[in-house]
Amino acid sequence: MKTDFDIIVIGGGINGSGIAREASGRGYSVALLEMNDLSSATSSWSTKLIHGGLRYMEQYNFRLVRESLVERENLMEIAPNIIRPLRFVMPHSAGLRPSWLIRLGLLIYDNIAPRRFLRSSRIVKLNKNTLGLPLQEEFKKGYEYSDCMVEDARLVVLNAMDANKYGAKIMTNTKVIKIIKNDFSWKIIAENKDQRSTKKIELTSKVLVNASGPWTNDLLSKINKTKDNDNNARLIKGSHIIVPRLYDHNKAYIFQNSDGRVIFTIPFEKEFSLIGTTDIPFKGNPLEAKISLEEINYLCESVSRYFKNRVFPEDVVWNYSGVRSLLDDGRKKAKDITRDYSIKSDYLNQKMCISIFGGKITTYRKLSEEVMKIIGKYLNKHSSNWTSKRSLPGGEFSPLDFQNLLKRYIQKYSFLDEQVVARLFHSYGKNIEKIIKNKNNTRDLGSHFGSGLYECEVSWLIENEWVKKAEDVLWRRTKLGLFLKKDQVKTLEKHINSKVLA
Ligand SMILES: Cc1cc2nc3c(=O)[nH]c(=O)nc-3n(C[C@H](O)[C@H](O)[C@H](O)COP(=O)(O)OP(=O)(O)OC[C@H]3O[C@@H](n4cnc5c(N)ncnc54)[C@H](O)[C@@H]3O)c2cc1C
Numbered sequence: 247m248k249t250d251f252d253i254i255v256i257g258g259g260i261n262g263s264g265i266a267r268e269a270s271g272r273g274y275s276v277a278l279l280e281m282n283d284l285s286s287a288t289s290s291w292s293t294k295l296i297h298g299g300l301r302y303m304e305q306y307n308f309r310l311v312r313e314s315l316v317e318r319e320n321l322m323e324i325a326p327n328i329i330r331p332l333r334f335v336m337p338h339s340a341g342l343r344p345s346w347l348i349r350l351g352l353l354i355y356d357n358i359a360p361r362r363f364l365r366s367s368r369i370v371k372l373n374k375n376t377l378g379l380p381l382q383e384e385f386k387k388g389y390e391y392s393d394c395m396v397e398d399a400r401l402v403v404l405n406a407m408d409a410n411k412y413g414a415k416i417m418t419n420t421k422v423i424k425i426i427k428n429d430f431s432w433k434i435i436a437e438n439k440d441q442r443s444t445k446k447i448e449l450t451s452k453v454l455v456n457a458s459g460p461w462t463n464d465l466l467s468k469i470n471k472t473k474d475n476d477n478n479a480r481l482i483k484g485s486h487i488i489v490p491r492l493y494d495h496n497k498a499y500i501f502q503n504s505d506g507r508v509i510f511t512i513p514f515e516k517e518f519s520l521i522g523t524t525d526i527p528f529k530g531n532p533l534e535a536k537i538s539l540e541e542i543n544y545l546c547e548s549v550s551r552y553f554k555n556r557v558f559p560e561d562v563v564w565n566y567s568g569v570r571s572l573l574d575d576g577r578k579k580a581k582d583i584t585r586d587y588s589i590k591s592d593y594l595n596q597k598m599c600i601s602i603f604g605g606k607i608t609t610y611r612k613l614s615e616e617v618m619k620i621i622g623k624y625l626n627k628h629s630s631n632w633t634s635k636r637s638l639p640g641g642e643f644s645p646l647d648f649q650n651l652l653k654r655y656i657q658k659y660s661f662l663d664e665q666v667v668a669r670l671f672h673s674y675g676k677n678i679e680k681i682i683k684n685k686n687n688t689r690d691l692g693s694h695f696g697s698g699l700y701e702c703e704v705s706w707l708i709e710n711e712w713v714k715k716a717e718d719v720l721w722r723r724t725k726l727g728l729f730l731k732k733d734q735v736k737t738l739e740k741h742i743n744s745k746v747l748a
Pocket of ligand 1: 281461483567606
């Protein structure tokens with residue numbers, strides 16, 4: 247049976263774009279359909295950690311922790327510009343987890359998976375170390391360990407770019423509205439919107455991958471024609487607040503809360519600290535998930551128990567909320583439901599549908615390999631895992647060379663502010679050379695929209711990274727939305743409109 251594609255992936259979050267990359271590099275013909283911008287949902291609203299998750303060891307989920315830590319190394323290697331080491335400091339809190347338990351936990355965390363790039367954990371005397379300075383004096387002892395931070399939305403786009411390089415068709419602003427079961431294939435009806443019009447499109451495939459995150463149940467009900475389906479995804483909202491930088495050093499804190507949860511404070515975009523997160527059951531449209539006053543108070547209170555200077559709701563300069571779709575494992579409390587992924591596959595009259603539940607950004611690549619195992623068996627095509635060995639676009643260097651390369655680019659582009667070069671290198675890796683080309687003064691970079699955002703970068707984003715609106719640039723490809731003024735945003739919006747419609 248001839249179809250337009252072997253595989254249609256619905257959802258351009260981390261799981262959809264990762265699967266599209268994994269599949270297209272193995273020679274499958276793939277289309278990825280995303281109803282808004284790439285990474286416009288959960289995958290850009292995360293805590294931005296590539297981590298094993300110390301907390302999951304308390305749930306005895308050692309498999310997830312090990313797999314995540316193996317992935318931490320793999321991902322650092324394939325995307326060293328957007329995934330960077332970060333040290334976490336955990337002050338010891340009397341009355342919460344005992345010291346021996348934390349030390350044992352960290353010993354396992356250090357050794358449960360091979361480690362090439364990250365330092366091991368250690369005990370810190372907070373009363374004799376600058377790391378203790380921002381903290382209340384009662385916190386005399388703590389622990390320090392390694393994990394990584396990721397530019398989550400860029401990880402999604404880089405996967406989509408690489409998938410596209412191997413032939414995948416990436417269609418953004420394309421919403422799947424109907425799924426029809428033909429005898430031997432799927433027929434997908436979608437609406438593709440641009441600034442001027444909405445077009446209906448029809449595509450067929452042998453395999454359908456439902457990677458629609460918090461819309462997984464919604465898509466399944468389109469497939470199974472059920473209203474109230476038993477497709478057991480549980481929606482949990484998590485929110486973050488951003489406040490002016492809380493301390494001078496570049497490490498993160500992980501604070502134990504008396505409710506058994508942990509709260510992170512993470513250095514964010516040089517001038518800010520990111521604080522998160524919460525776990526609240528959610529109903530409704532995931533795009534309308536918003537932080538509540540209770541969540542803001544909870545986050546401020548939780549960190550104020552540790553810092554000398556209290557954090558107040560009035561300090562919040564930005565916030566965001568994301569919705570996880572977790573596989574309902576019958577646990578009562580949101581914090582206790584597993585963060586592991588689950589893949590459900592159904593064979594329906596010689597066509598296959600795969601749905602993804604749960605998961606973490608950290609494990610998206612492993613999940614993609616697992617999905618390919620299932621599809622390979624079904625289509626009787628054998629191919630090898632490949633995505634842990636090939637760099638994502640711009641990341642063609644070792645994590646160990648990051649600082650040297652950054653120095654080289656700062657020298658090469660000395661006509662630009664160092665901070666701007668650093669941001670460009672962090673975001674685009676070696677593709678910074680394709681953006682700045684051989685220009686040697688700022689005039690040649692085109693219009694300046696503010697905060698080091700030049701026309702040449704915006705052109706790159708439109709031509710290579712599916713940017714259609716100012717918000718795609720300001721809140722996903724970059725976080726310059728935190729810095730640009732209203733009139734600068736308007737100018738950028740106008741510029742992008744004129745280019746996209748040209
Ligand atoms: C608060 C919070 C913090 C987190 N922190 C971390 C962390 O630090 N580290 C970590 O590893 N993981 C973290 N996670 C988990 C991680 O963010 C998610 O597991 C991951 O982003 C899920 O990706 P996804 O691709 O499945 O879903 P999404 O990113 O939501 O993508 C699904 C996409 O499907 C699209 N879609 C839906 N319906 C349709 C349709 N009909 N047609 C076309 N497209 C459609 C949506 O627009 C969306 O873009 C966090 C999650 C939350 C909520």
